[in-house]
Amino acid sequence: MNYTTQMDAARKGIITKEMKIVAEKEGLDVIILQQKLAEGKIVIPAxxxxxxxxxxxxxxxxxxxxxxxxxxxxxxxxxxxxxxxxxxxxxxxxxxxxxxxxxxxxxxxxxxxxxxxxxxxxxxxxxxxxxxxxxxxxxxxxxxxxxxxxxxxxxxxxxxxxxxxxxxxxxxxxxxxxxxxxxxxxxxxxxxxxxxxxxxxxxxxxxxxxxxxxxxxxxxxxxxxxxxxxxxxxxxxxxxxxxxxxxxxxxxxxxxxxxxxxxxxxxxxxxxxxxxxxxxxxxxxxxxxxxxxxxxxxxxxxxxxxxxxxxxxxxxxxxxxxxxxxxxxxxxxxxxxxxxxxxxxxxxxxxxxxxxxxxKNVPGSKKWDYEMSKARQKLDWEKMFSLAIDPEKARKYRKESLPEHEDSCTMCGKMCSMRNMNKVMEGKNINILREDD
Incomplete structure (x- = not known):
């Protein structure tokens, strides 16, 4: 069946390759996408x-x-x-x-x-x-x-x-x-x-x-x-x-x-x-x-x-x-x-x-933040950089001011809440003024 535009295809019940690609990118049922295209509530400029x-x-x-x-x-x-x-x-x-x-x-x-x-x-x-x-x-x-x-x-x-x-x-x-x-x-x-x-x-x-x-x-x-x-x-x-x-x-x-x-x-x-x-x-x-x-x-x-x-x-x-x-x-x-x-x-x-x-609760939108929060709790700097919206700037800031202890930053040092809560939750002692046991 022939069609002139993505909207025309959607109204004729045709699933175009563009619709399939967009549906996959969005994690959306292609039929729902097609229906909203037909209504004009979604566009695929192509x-x-x-x-x-x-x-x-x-x-x-x-x-x-x-x-x-x-x-x-x-x-x-x-x-x-x-x-x-x-x-x-x-x-x-x-x-x-x-x-x-x-x-x-x-x-x-x-x-x-x-x-x-x-x-x-x-x-x-x-x-x-x-x-x-x-x-x-x-x-x-x-x-x-x-x-x-x-x-x-x-x-x-x-x-x-x-x-x-x-x-x-x-x-x-x-x-x-x-x-x-x-x-x-x-x-x-x-x-x-x-x-x-x-x-x-x-x-x-x-x-x-x-x-x-x-x-x-x-x-x-x-x-x-x-x-x-x-x-x-x-x-x-x-x-x-x-x-x-x-x-x-x-x-x-x-x-x-x-x-x-x-x-x-x-x-x-x-x-x-x-x-x-x-x-x-x-x-x-x-x-x-x-x-x-x-x-x-x-x-x-x-x-x-x-x-x-x-x-x-x-x-x-x-x-x-x-x-x-x-x-x-x-x-x-x-x-x-x-x-x-x-x-x-x-x-x-x-x-x-x-x-x-x-x-707006767009499907999958919170997952990125969840993964960043996990990396922060673990003090996994490389993971944080890879998840950052601007990894280059995040790496630059970290490199410009390196802390004495790798599991902290120069803002908090050994008073880092993430570091200390991890230790406490693991049943370990916290040494702020002295070296760790």
């Missing part, structure tokens, strides 16, 4: 032209996935340097990489990335449009925007961020409800500007059916972008954000009618006490579609530390239903991240995702 892909599932009941952003820009257009960052990200076993390239040899970088990456690849076609056509934003036609999306799909990208929810009606809500930070989404601001400059409807909204044609042909998952995501905690959960979310819910149903897989993108900057409610609102308004969040960043005062502000929000968001976390690095709001920034962002986001999986 472009038919991405031959090196090791598919992953995103959605209800699955491990929280993380994404890394990279790509070339006018100020930093070194393709080889970005490919080196991509290789490093893959070495950290990230599930997704988004190519946010906006200048120069974008197709060269994109095709090399797709060819080398077992992780799913995402893009934002509107970022590429100005450089692709060498035209000012105002002069790009609606057809040309769609053609860039088609090119990305042909190149093998697995999901595309499309800001189709910032239509004329959403824009009117934005104008009537003033914000401190306006529209902070790069793609959203470009589309809003195009609409204002041309007095036209958003081309991705007006020609949404043609966009769905492209996605259906290549099985590209639509990541419906949050043009009106809040860029400060002052603007969160406002009329613009909610209006756009309502539109995205309607667009989700239209995509599902064509068997096109959908994720919804979300905030943004947001105070901690609003995060859980926002997860519920998205799942309600967007019919259970997987939720992909940037952060949320829980305070605006920490440039240089936004991997931390984001990890706090990400852990809360994912434990309350978000399915996919976009990493944030210490360089957020400041510059293009370098390799060390990227590593810091990946580790922080992985911690947030894993903490959320524990809270």
């Amino acid at each position: 472009n038919k032209n991405h031959k090196s892909l090791s598919p992953e599932g995103v959605g209800e009941g699955l491990r929280t996935k993380i994404n890394v952003n990279l790509g070339i820009s006018k100020d930093c257009c070194d393709v080889d340097k970005e490919l080196k960052k991509a290789k490093a990200a893959l070495d950290f076993n990230v599930e997704a990489i988004m190519d946010l390239s906006s200048y120069g040899k974008t197709e060269e970088f994109r095709t090399k990335l797709v060819d080398m990456s077992p992780a799913m690849i995402g893009t934002v076609p509107i970022y590429d449009a100005v450089g692709f056509y060498d035209k000012e934003l105002k002069d790009i036609t609606a057809e040309e925007f769609l053609e860039v999306a088609r090119k990305h799909a042909e190149n093998g990208v697995d999901f595309m961020t499309i800001h189709a929810g910032i239509n004329r009606k959403t824009a009117e809500v934005f104008k009537r409800n003033k914000r401190l930070n306006h529209i902070v989404s790069r793609g959203g601001s470009l589309l809003y500007a195009w609409m204002e400059l041309n007095n036209r409807e958003n081309p991705f909204f007006e020609y949404y059916d043609q966009l769905l044609d492209i996605c259906e042909k290549y099985d590209v998952t639509l990541s419906l972008g949050d043009a009106c995501r809040p860029g400060s905690i002052n603007d969160s959960t406002d009329a613009s954000q909610i209006k756009e979310l309502i539109v995205l819910g309607e667009l989700t149903k239209r995509a599902w009618e064509r068997n096109v897989q959908v994720m919804i993108e979300g905030p943004g900057h947001m105070a901690i006490n609003e995060i859980a409610a926002n997860m519920v609102i998205e799942k309600k308004l967007c019919h259970g579609a997987p939720f992909y969040v940037l952060g949320p960043i829980v305070t605006d005062i920490a440039p240089g530390y936004d991997h931390i502000t984001s990890a706090i929000g990400g852990a809360i968001a994912a434990s309350n239903g978000a399915d996919f976390l976009c990493y944030v690095t210490p360089a957020e709001h400041l510059r293009l991240p370098d390799l060390e920034d990227m590593k810091e962002g990946i580790i922080a986001t992985k911690i947030a995702a894993h903490a959320a999986d524990i809270a």
Whole structure:
């Protein structure tokens, strides 16, 4: 039996090889996975032209996935340097990489990335449009925007961020409800500007059916972008954000009618006490579609530390239903991240995702922590290093300050609770001031 997309296959009762791989990775019954794919509650972004892909599932009941952003820009257009960052990200076993390239040899970088990456690849076609056509934003036609999306799909990208929810009606809500930070989404601001400059409807909204044609042909998952995501905690959960979310819910149903897989993108900057409610609102308004969040960043005062502000929000968001976390690095709001920034962002986001999986009782999520706790009780340093989320840093810290006694560290020495409780539980004496018997 033939099928067009993973959703189409699931609805026809077909178990694809991608479904089998994801089910095995997740320790999930493939029939349950198939049912949730058919309902749109899980997606498997897997472009038919991405031959090196090791598919992953995103959605209800699955491990929280993380994404890394990279790509070339006018100020930093070194393709080889970005490919080196991509290789490093893959070495950290990230599930997704988004190519946010906006200048120069974008197709060269994109095709090399797709060819080398077992992780799913995402893009934002509107970022590429100005450089692709060498035209000012105002002069790009609606057809040309769609053609860039088609090119990305042909190149093998697995999901595309499309800001189709910032239509004329959403824009009117934005104008009537003033914000401190306006529209902070790069793609959203470009589309809003195009609409204002041309007095036209958003081309991705007006020609949404043609966009769905492209996605259906290549099985590209639509990541419906949050043009009106809040860029400060002052603007969160406002009329613009909610209006756009309502539109995205309607667009989700239209995509599902064509068997096109959908994720919804979300905030943004947001105070901690609003995060859980926002997860519920998205799942309600967007019919259970997987939720992909940037952060949320829980305070605006920490440039240089936004991997931390984001990890706090990400852990809360994912434990309350978000399915996919976009990493944030210490360089957020400041510059293009370098390799060390990227590593810091990946580790922080992985911690947030894993903490959320524990809270969500994702099968097997607590086993890692259990094994680490066993190794700590045994003071098995090598085992602790092998289980650490960043073994290199753990080894470095230990090596920099070695204790007199191997069964302790320089924080506690012979007062180490683990060491002493092991001795007491074994009926042995504890000598803190003298050598052991």
